[in-house]
Amino acid sequence: MILREEYEAHDVAGLLKEYFRELPDPLMTEDAYAHFITASLTPDHDDKLHMYKNSLGRLPEVNRTTLKAVINHLVRVSSKSQQNKMKVKNISLIFGPTLMSNKHMGEMDSATINQEFTVIGDFITYYKWLFDVGDDEILKNQKIAEAMSKMLQLTHSTSQSIIRADVISDMTLDIYALSTEKECSRITVFSDTKASKICQEVQSKRALAPDLNWALFQNVNEEIERPFPATEKVLATVIETGKYSQLNRGSRLVVKENYVLQKLQAYSLQNDTSVSIAGSYQTMKEVKRKENWKKLCVKLEKGILTVHKNLKSKDDIDSWPLLETTLYIGVDRDKKPLTGFGFTIVRVAKDGQCVYRYICFEEEREQYRWINMFLKLKYSGVEDLWTDPYLDPIGYYAEALAPVKPLPRQRTPSNIPAGASANVLNELKERQLRKSIKK
Numbered sequence: 013m014i015l016r017e018e019y020e021a022h023d024v025a026g027l028l029k030e031y032f033r034e035l036p037d038p039l040m041t042e043d044a045y046a047h048f049i050t051a052s053l054t055p056d057h058d059d060k061l062h063m064y065k066n067s068l069g070r071l072p073e074v075n076r077t078t079l080k081a082v083i084n085h086l087v088r089v090s091s092k093s094q095q096n097k098m099k100v101k102n103i104s105l106i107f108g109p110t111l112m113s114n115k116h117m118g119e120m121d122s123a124t125i126n127q128e129f130t131v132i133g134d135f136i137t138y139y140k141w142l143f144d145v146g147d148d149e150i151l152k153n154q155k156i157a158e159a160m161s162k163m164l165q166l167t168h169s170t171s172q173s174i175i176r177a178d179v180i181s182d183m184t185l186d187i188y189a190l191s192t193e194k195e196c197s198r199i200t201v202f203s204d205t206k207a208s209k210i211c212q213e214v215q216s217k218r219a220l221a222p223d224l225n226w227a228l229f230q231n232v233n234e235e236i237e238r239p240f241p242a243t244e245k246v247l248a249t250v251i252e253t254g255k256y257s258q259l260n261r262g263s264r265l266v267v268k269e270n271y272v273l274q275k276l277q278a279y280s281l282q283n284d285t286s287v288s289i290a291g292s293y294q295t296m297k298e299v300k301r302k303e304n305w306k307k308l309c310v311k312l313e314k315g316i317l318t319v320h321k322n323l324k325s326k327d328d329i330d331s332w333p334l335l336e337t338t339l340y341i342g343v344d345r346d347k348k349p350l351t352g353f354g355f356t357i358v359r360v361a362k363d364g365q366c367v368y369r370y371i372c373f374e375e376e377r378e379q380y381r382w383i384n385m386f387l388k389l390k391y392s393g394v395e396d397l398w399t400d401p402y403l404d405p406i407g408y409y410a411e412a413l414a415p416v417k418p419l420p421r422q423r424t425p426s427n428i429p430a431g432a433s434a435n436v437l438n439e440l441k442e443r444q445l446r447k448s449i450k451k
Contacts, residue, residue: 029110039079040112044070048112052130064134065142079135080143082111086132087139088157104133159183183247188266189218192231201247207240208400214267225398227270233262236342236356239272241387241397253338272341272383273398279377281384288313289385291378294350295319297330298368299361305350310371312382315389317357319369330369332359334390341383343370353379 032039040048044067051063068076086103093099108128135142140150181203186196187210197217199210207228215226228240230253238253240246250265276282290311297303297319308329309320317337319330340356343349347370354372361367373379391397 029106032110038111038113039075039082041071041075045112048131049124049127052127052134060134061138061141064131064138068142079111082107083132083135083139083143084145084153086136088153090136100133100136101129103136104129104131108132183250185246185250185265187214187228188264189214189220190266190268192234192264192266201250203245203247205246206242206400206403207244207246208242208403210246210265211242211267212403220267225270225273226267227272227398229266229268230340231264231266232340233344235344236340237266238338238340239270241391241394242400242403243394270398272380275376275380276384279380281380284381284384284388286385287389289382292322294372296347296370298347298370299365302347305348305372312385312389315392317386332357332369334386336360337390339383339386339390343372355379355383 038045047067047070048064051060051067054060054063068079071079086107089096089098090100090103108131109125111132112128139145182200184198184200187199188194188196197214199213201210210228211226214220215222220226227242228246229237230240230250231237240249246265253263288311290309290313292307292309294305295308295310296305309322311318311320312334315334317330317332317334321329337357337359340358343354343356349370349372351372351374353374353376354370356368356370358366358368371382373382387397
């Protein structure tokens with residue numbers, strides 16, 4: 013995983029160039045090399061482009077597809093030349109020798125190298141014609157570019173704990189139902205879209221039972237996950253948690269039955285009136301590198317989680333405001349948790365570093381006591397975390413949940429004898445009885 017906070021764009025470009033230079037055969041192949049160079053020397057413009065296209069046909073399919081993707085990216089880079097100063101000429105100087113030759117082909121004279129520059133420059137300039145790029149593909153590339161632009165806006169957002177609503181107005185997300193192995197639904201999420209609305213749409217699309225309590229979860233590598241309260245606005249949370257570098261890998265949104273609520277009910281924790289919780293537990297902190305597991309005192313009260321050496325100590329080793337902290341149920345296996353019950357908390361510090369703390373418990377009930385207290389204090393103004401009183405039913409669920417309107421009464425025609433309806437019902441019951449006896 014290449015993280016933006018650890019590497020610059022130049023590092024990635026340098027690695028890509030080195031990869032192409034180290035290939036046993038160049039991306040544009042040694043066999044096709046002379047054809048590309050010859051085409052670049054052709055004086056007639058139309059003939060030159062047709063010769064380029066014929067030469068592309070000499071490349072193996074995987075080479076041609078890869079070259080198309082690389083040139084497409086270089087086209088996008090050149091389109092931003094006013095910002096990055098990378099015009100077509102500059103790009104071709106860098107990528108000409110990289111894509112057309114390698115160290116195994118020996119030294120090239122300056123004239124030949126100049127023609128390599130010309131070939132790549134022409135490929136960037138006439139990309140759409142040479143690679144038969146149609147309007148649909150252009151539109152697809154534009155959408156990809158827009159999505160990447162949005163992600164860059166998120167990365168460069170200066171706010172650490174509060175997401176500005178004007179930075180990103182909407183985003184299309186993949187939402188899974190029941191499991192991340194199932195087929196996903198693509199749902200456009202706006203700045204005011206709540207978790208309850210996403211659950212409702214997935215229920216409707218995947219025909220999930222309307223009488224169960226469904227919740228939206230962010231699942232990370234099938235190891236840890238966090239539940240979304242029903243009224244939580246999803247887009248702002250997705251943007252904020254996107255800063256957690258370790259948790260971007262394998263992160264999925266999935267709608268499934270709310271097991272957190274079931275656990276809280278099973279352990280009779282929903283009506284817990286406590287306002288704080290504390291105890292000594294195995295815990296480990298990680299900023300740039302992992303520390304060792306230690307048994308420390310952890311306390312949660314007044315919206316702040318603190319860590320001390322012992323219960324009597326007044327000096328905080330750590331202090332986490334809950335409004336800046338996200339809780340994930342579980343601990344990654346690579347952290348080597350000491351028990352099977354625990355959770356992960358994460359926040360972005362003032363210096364932009366992601367800070368993680370892992371806490372393990374001896375039993376599941378204690379784990380959910382802490383989860384319950386964390387959620388209760390973080391969302392202190394919410395009466396019921398798992399229902400949205402303002403959610404309107406949609407689709408056939410609205411029909412299923414709506415009261416059935418009685419049909420208008422009909423007058424019994426005079427030619428139907430009294431008691432006929434009762435006789436019909438009795439006849440149906442007898443037939444059903446005879447059928448069951450035969451079986």
